Amino acid sequence: MNLHSMNKMEKWEAAVDNIDWRLMRDEVDRALIENLAAELGFPDFDRLERASELVVDDFYITHLSDGRWAWWNPRRYANEDPTYFGDDQSLKEFIIQFLQLDQVGSKQLEEGLSKVVQMNRCKFCEHEYDPIELQERQPDINHSDYCSTECAMESILGEIKEE
Template structure:
């Protein structure tokens, strides 16, 4: 081995030693959570989290705009995809079997599932959103804009319609 190769190895080792592994792992975790959100149709992980109900430990349910329920876990997402259920009865049966719920617990689950709000899909960006999110009242105080996820999407829709009116 010549000195140039040895010098390159030392330089490479120093670069590896200088990597901020904690920061890199946090970036990877963040990207993974954003990917989970995108897979479920949400713009960000925070929006997915706010739209979901925690059922047990780190398992959550979200009621999607197409009528399906999704069962997901942020800690197991790297190895376990979200599960989708066609309706409330199907997910209730799954959870009842998984957690071995008795009749009283099943009644509580049924009551909880009935309170989960159904998401809507924005007609502009096509992301899922919770139409009952209190943050929406800041720009939709009349609560009449259920087709838009944000003020930006509502404005983009209005601008597109105006352009179409002018250009014919």
């Protein structure tokens, strides 16, 4: 090993010694949950979390615009992808078995699932969004096609430019 290689190695070791591993771990964790949001079709984790219902501990469900249900856990995402269900009955059966619910718990689960809002998909940015939350924030606007006023305006401007 020559002197130049040893010098590079020492610089590399010094750089590694100066890494803030806690900050790096936090950045990786944040990137993972943002990736989870993107996988489920949301622009960011905060919107995914607001659009989802907490079932137990860190397990959530989300009713996607295409009718599927997603079961996910942000703490387990690095090792466990979201589980998708084609209908609420399949999801209900899974949760009953997962939580080992009795008849009373099953009835409560069924009532809770009936109240979960199905997301819409924005025609412009193609992100999932909660139409009820959006209507509450901006009651004077029809949000059936777009997740925001910005997406609606961009879509209209795009149509005008094409003409």
